[in-house]
Amino acid sequence: MKVRIVSWQAHGLIVKGRWAGRFTLTYGEILTAERPIRGTRRGLILHTRTEAKPIRLVFENSERPEIEDGLRRRGVRIVEGHPNPQVPSKPFSGGGGNRTHVRSRTG
Secondary structure, eight states, X not given: OEEEEEEEOSSEEEEEESSSOEEEEEGGGEEEEEEOSSTTOOSEXXXXXXXXXXXXXXXXXXXXXXXXXXXXXXXXXXXEOOSOTTSOOXXXXXXXXXXXXXXXXXX
């Protein structure tokens, strides 16, 4: 879903989608704001606690410093995007080279 900022409020962003009406994204609901790697992409990708799919916050590149600063001041973490968004990074499995093999003795 693509949204644009309508206004900044004390409790959250008032945003509006192309087909959806206005709604509020509280700052505590936003986990991270990701910068897309591709240079042609404008805006930020918002990962939230409640939405299954990320929300794309669309704005002009000239507005980026102001919007990122506003989100940071309200406790939202800005992160760099993955170089290939089609391939999700693998989470750390905790496995490593420290495995031991134990043989059972019989007889």
